[in-house]
Amino acid sequence: MSIGERPTLLLVGCGKMGGALLSGWMEADFLGGVAVVEPAGDAAGFVGDPRVMQVRGAAELDPAFRPSVIVLAVKPQVMEMVAPAFARHVGPETVVLSIAAGRTLRSFDRLFPQAAIIRAMPNTPAAVGRGITVAVANRVVTQEQRALCDRLLAAVGAVEWVDEEALIDAVTALSGGGPAYVFLLIEVLAGAGAAAGLPPDLAMRLARATVAGSGELARLSDQPADVLRRNVTSPNGTTQAALDVLMGDAGVAPLFRRAIAAATARSRELAQ
Secondary structure, eight states: OOTTTTTTEEEESSSSHHHHHHHEEEEEHSSSSSEEOOOOGGGGTTTTOOEEESSSSSSGSOOTTOEEEEEEEOGGGGGHHHGGGGGGGOOTTTTEEOTTOOHHHHHHHHHSTEEEEEEEEEOOGGGTTTTTEEEETTTTTTTTHHHHHHHHHHHHEEEEEESTTTTHHHHHIIIIIIIHHHHHHHHHHHHHHHHOOHHHHHHHHHHHHHHHHHHHHHOOSSSSSHHHHHHOOOSHHHHHHHHHHHHHTTTTHHHHHHHHHHHHHHHHHHHO
């Protein structure tokens, strides 16, 4: 694998999120090469690509391999079993980037003593280049390493950084789980439309298109969400009648506060 002046990367795990990241990196084409450790699958379709080397396990890697970044994209529950095998590949300039939910910086300090470590929380719209990731770094990470990881994560969407790791629990609750809440909204809207008399398949198409279009409008607009909402709402009209219910004392605001609080608390319980 030719390194040249471009960074090299070791990707451990190439499932849905790892595969989405790999696709983004290959499209951006700024890496010197990627070694992918994936016992099953075909490295997101990049087998045969000269920039990608796939191996089935750590034992197949050259012991002298020292990548610029090691990205850990395996499930949190197997991290303790998988990660230690790659500690030998951490060089003086290597940064370890984890996208495993619930795994704290302290837990990686145990696995990779004195290493530069970044913990990131992406979400599933990364699969279509519309994700958002929040990251936090330990004190060993240099500005150059942070910039490199920012570029890696930006290949699949927006990136935000926080200084307090404790905020990652709320991030997990809001944006990490957020796509599930939006998909539930599509289900609920379609069900309500069908209950109002629409054919179920038409109701589902309307719900999907409305949520997708509204999200894109919010992404492209420089107006706050409350202004966009008011732009749709005529005084004493049909939308206002619905919002009177949704914004009432028993509406969605207190419901979502409870939901995010519950998810945040669960994230703290699962943190290791």
